[in-house]
Amino acid sequence: MMMAVLLALLGAPCLLFLGVGLWVTCRTFFTVDIPVGISHPKKLWLLNFLFQLMVALGMILEKLRICSMPQFVHFMHDLPPYSKDPDVVVTDLRYGSVPVKLYQPRRAASSLRPGIVLIHGGGVILGSFKMYHKICCRLSKESDSVVLMIGYRLAPKHRFPSAMNDCFVATTHFLKSLDMYGVDPARVVVCGDSGGGGAAVTICQKFMARPDLPKIRAQILVYATLQIVDYQLPSFQQNKNVPMLSLDFAIHCIHYYLDISLQWKSAILKGAHMPAQVWEKYGKWLSLENIPERFKQRSYPPVTRAPLNEDAYMETDILLDFLNSPLLAEDQVVSQLPEACIVSCEYDLLRDNSLLYKKRLEDLGVPVTWHHMEDGFHGALNTLGMGFFQFPCATRILGVMVQFVKGL
Incomplete structure (x- = not known):
């Protein structure tokens, strides 16, 4: 019983993430315009997808009153560590x-x-x-x-x-x-x-x-x-x-x-x-x-x-x-x-x-x-x-x- 509850608790966020990812993918395909003059269009599409995914997850957290969308995106952006420049x-x-x-x-x-x-x-x-x-x-x-x-x-x-x-x-x-x-x-x-x-x-x-x-x-x-x-x-x-x-x-x-x-x-x-x-x-x-x-x-x-x-x-x-x-x-x-x-x-x-x-x-x-x-x-x-x-x-x-x- 406890194992089932644990799996449910772990599975729910994964399903939510997959669902949001699918929705963002569809939305990106049908609404985002990648101009022909852009160099590396696939790279830009992927970069935008990742950004829109963060925004979508942030909007959900905002609706749940956990944090605002900007706070979540800000947190995700700041996860990578600083890189030092010796000069x-x-x-x-x-x-x-x-x-x-x-x-x-x-x-x-x-x-x-x-x-x-x-x-x-x-x-x-x-x-x-x-x-x-x-x-x-x-x-x-x-x-x-x-x-x-x-x-x-x-x-x-x-x-x-x-x-x-x-x-x-x-x-x-x-x-x-x-x-x-x-x-x-x-x-x-x-x-x-x-x-x-x-x-x-x-x-x-x-x-x-x-x-x-x-x-x-x-x-x-x-x-x-x-x-x-x-x-x-x-x-x-x-x-x-x-x-x-x-x-x-x-x-x-x-x-x-x-x-x-x-x-x-x-x-x-x-x-x-x-x-x-x-x-x-x-x-x-x-x-x-x-x-x-x-x-x-x-x-x-x-x-x-x-x-x-x-x-x-x-x-x-x-x-x-x-x-x-x-x-x-x-x-x-x-x-x-x-x-x-x-x-x-x-x-x-x-x-x-x-x-x-x-x-x-x-x-x-x-x-x-x-x-x-x-x-x-x-x-x-x-x-x-x-x-x-x-x-x-x-x-x-x-x-x-x-x-x-x-x-x-």
């Missing part, structure tokens, strides 16, 4: 209540080094020191820079604006401590990918009026989240089912971070969550005319904005906050921003955010270095150092970042 010294610090990691090349410096404040991506619900450890090690070593990675608080446990507050605190402390780390105050760069890229722009906007701190020299933005208001841009239509960031998952990130109910998803996607005056005010910066024609050649369904849903607007106007959509800041702010290095990926939901931001900066006279990965997808940089799952564009993106820093 880099890594130091764990705390700036007040904010944990940070400092990466410094082990070899002696003949002069002051560039400083890089790195803000990780993950939609403000994922991302960790472990996930970005190899990226930071290589970035520090290859660009001969001091890299500071910020371990900001994540949603849903900590919602808006906790993450940005942590980034402001940590950046302020770092800028005040440059002498201690041997950093050249004239070569401090703020860098971020995905949601971290949007945070990097926000930091540049926030700190440009701080005469008491060293001036930020440049911004490096890798497939950055620069606005979360308009979801009808071509890339949002063309790449809505492309790994590793689907349109559905992006909406879930907003739900967790900004506490916006998923019941407004349809209104947001149809553009019914903002009144006409909002679209008119920001239309000059979100216009399709600002996106080069070659990015509109891949077919996408024409979308007409639905009439205003006033209830949705009342619940979602936080999307307009410049902390969430720095692309929409006024010209007098954007025109004073530092030089930018922008990396966009063809098969990325957020591709057009980068293109629109590039156009705004150029129109306002801000120098821009732009690199477009024709075979790139959202999250490609995170495959760096993942062995079998590493993609060629990950190495190229890191190379772009390194060369830009070296050229400052």
